Amino acid sequence: MKSDGNYFIGIDIGTSSTKGLALSSQGVALQVEQVHYGIYQPSPDHSEQDPEQMVAAVLQCIKAIVARQGVPAAIAFSNAMHSIMATDKDGKPITPMLIWADNRSLPMAARLKNTPEGRDIYTQTGTPIHPMSPLCKIAWWRGSEPAMFARAAYFVGIKEYVLHRLLGRFYIDDATASATGMYNIHTHAWSPEALAVAGIQESQLARVVRSVDILQGLEPAVAKELGLPALIPLVAGGSDGCLAQLGSDAMDEGHATLTIGTSGAVRMTTHRPLIDAQQRLFTYILKDQYVSGGAINNGGVVLQWYAKQFMPNTPFTTALEQALALPPGAEGLLCLPYLMGERAPVWDSLARGAFVGIQPGHTPAHFLRALMEGMAYDLLEVTMALQETVGPVKKISVSGGFTASPAWIQLLADIFQLPMHLQQQSDASTLGAIWLAMEAVGQPRPHNATTDADKVFAPNAALAAVYGQYFGLYRQLYGNLKKVFEGLHTLQAAPASATDAVNTAATSKENNNTHPRAVQ
Structure with missing residues (x-):
């Protein structure tokens, strides 16, 4: 049965899958969709994803829900934090999506962390200096891939890229921005000191909006594909961690x-x-x-x-x-x-x-x-x-x-x-996104939204x-x-030297066997 305008969609763009939840205005779960995708780890420090797969998963979840439930009152988004990719001036990817688990910026993070500058950036942004953060990843790109870095027009995470595909513009909610390591949580603005470390301008980042801001203007082709009106309210939402807090009451x-x-x-x-x-x-x-x-x-x-x-x-x-x-x-x-x-x-x-x-x-x-x-x-x-x-x-x-x-x-x-x-309810991050959607359009939150009472596990x-x-x-x-781990990393980071040593030893042994009289 169609329920046009009387329900909300929450989309959670996670690390291993995108989940979609349709929730009625009365707090009843109507439909759940989930689309999985992979993480590419060609070497131990690499953790990448294909942004096109993730966009396709978002579209698939929305399309499946709309096909059964009709047009929702609003759609809101939750997303995994710390992802980053570079795009050209048209918003087309020129790198894969690097996720939180990518450790290639380790040397840069290690140099910055315990310096006065690093401690100041942590105090401003609330994000630890670590390879997970977009700050460190962008700074690493700057030093390791200068040609790509010079070509990059924008640096965005997965939600910003999804919103760009939907609306033709880059937006980032302030919750997600505050997890980049570049956003001052005290002044609610991009940190000049962090941007200087990254080597980028504010214009290369998405426009910051509030979590409850409504974004409108679907691209015509996208609206047609999803079966939605162009002015369907899209609510910026937040990061999955913060929304898990909200969704868990x-x-x-x-x-x-x-x-x-x-x-x-x-x-x-x-x-x-x-x-x-x-x-x-x-x-x-x-x-x-x-x-x-x-x-x-x-x-x-x-x-x-x-x-x-x-x-x-x-x-x-x-x-x-x-x-x-x-x-x-x-x-x-x-x-x-x-x-x-x-x-x-x-x-x-x-x-x-x-x-x-x-x-x-x-x-x-x-x-x-x-x-x-x-x-x-x-x-x-x-x-x-x-x-x-x-x-x-x-x-x-x-x-x-x-x-x-x-x-x-x-x-x-x-x-x-x-x-x-x-709590006897659906995924907390997705539910938190729906609470923001309801707030954004003035829909009172249902009292029975978490259904049954908590089940308590006593120690x-x-x-x-x-x-x-x-x-x-x-x-x-x-x-x-700790010192053992550092030593192992040093050994693992120089495989060519180890291989050369093995090959040299093998060659020497072969020469000795072939020409025994050459050794006096």
């Missing part, structure tokens, strides 16, 4: 959100831009408030990697069940889960994964459980930093793909020794001591292994 003091999807994060809302003196946390804009927190690189993507490599004949859900059935501590096995480097709390792209305490009795399920516990310890460290900077955590709401496993949520409750609240107090002891040991791992 976690805008009150002391209410944290914990998300595990491809990556993971813990966040809290504040009324002023608080800056962590140790540079462990980010602070981003969300309307008239701020969201502080820390994101980890190694979420579900690491578990998927492990299951594929070491438990290939076991369905993923079964592998999780086997791991979660084991006792706390994985029977003496600890894991530092930094396979993709790490953002919060260490912000070290050279960090790597490690298993410590391996014994003959450990099975693949033990290693998987140790990975899950390591992720939880990592998120607990972020939460501790949040409590030091923002204030006490009174409640944690959980969201993301991991919530399909009650035992996994319970694991977090037991390690944190705090209740975990699972098992009997496990506090054992997890506390393992956590204490876990916190020693990174510091003890």
Whole structure:
């Protein structure tokens, strides 16, 4: 049945897929669409995506929903943070889309981070100096690809590119802008100091708008393809992390959100831009408030990697069940889960994964459980930093793909020794985008929008001591292994030299065997 104008669409442009949610004005989910796409990693430091695939996924989700539900009242957007690409003057890509996991700007980030200039930029922008940030990626391009850099007319992220395809103009919402490392969260303007480091002009970036601003004027061909009027309200929306806070109804003091999807994060809302003196946390804009927190690189993507490599004949859900059935501590096995480097709390792209305490009795399920516990310890460290900077955590709401496993949520409750609240609703980021769409067009938010009451996972107090002891040991791992990781990176960064040495040795041996009398 058509519901023209009586529902809203939220589009979440994520790292591994784009999701579309149709929600009625009464808060009833009408339709969900999801289109997956890949990440290209031709070498360990590369993480790229094809922006055309992502645009096609957005169009496919909108088109499928409109075909069944009719014309919506508005469409709003959520997006993964920290993506960046270069385009020519016509807005056509001249680079792939570099995502948060791309580490090629590591040398540039390392040079800048602990300088007075780097600390000043962090204080202004609330974004840690790290290879994830568009600031560092653009500055790296400037030095490593000068011909491309000189040709680039614009530097934009995935949402800006999608909006350009829809409207013919580049826009960026202030929440997403505040995650670029180039936007001053105190003055709500691009930072001249950060732009100088990047080597670009403000005119090379998208126009900044508010999260609730309405953008109109669909390109005629796009309007026809989607079955939408040209003046359909498109609401700028925000970044996925900030909107997860809004969609989880976690805008009150002391209410944290914990998300595990491809990556993971813990966040809290504040009324002023608080800056962590140790540079462990980010602070981003969300309307008239701020969201502080820390994101980890190694979420579900690491578990998927492990299951594929070491438990290939076991369905993923079964592998999780086997791991979660084991006792706390994985029977003496600890894991530092930094396979993709790490953002919060260490912000070290050279960090790597490690298993410590391996014994003959450990099975693949033990290693998987140790990975899950390591992720939880990592998120607990972020939460501790949040409590030091923002204030006490009174409640944690959980969201993301991991919530399909009650035992996994319970694991977090037991390690944190705090209740975990699972809201019975759709993806929090997508829902947050819809709340912005409703606000933008003056539609009151429905009271029953989150449907059922939270399901609460209470911690098992009997496990506090054992997890506390393992956590204490876990916190020693990174510091003890940091120099080892740096040494491994140095060796890995010079493969040609190592190969030359092997070839030289082989040639020498061959010569000695061929001409034994030549050696006296």
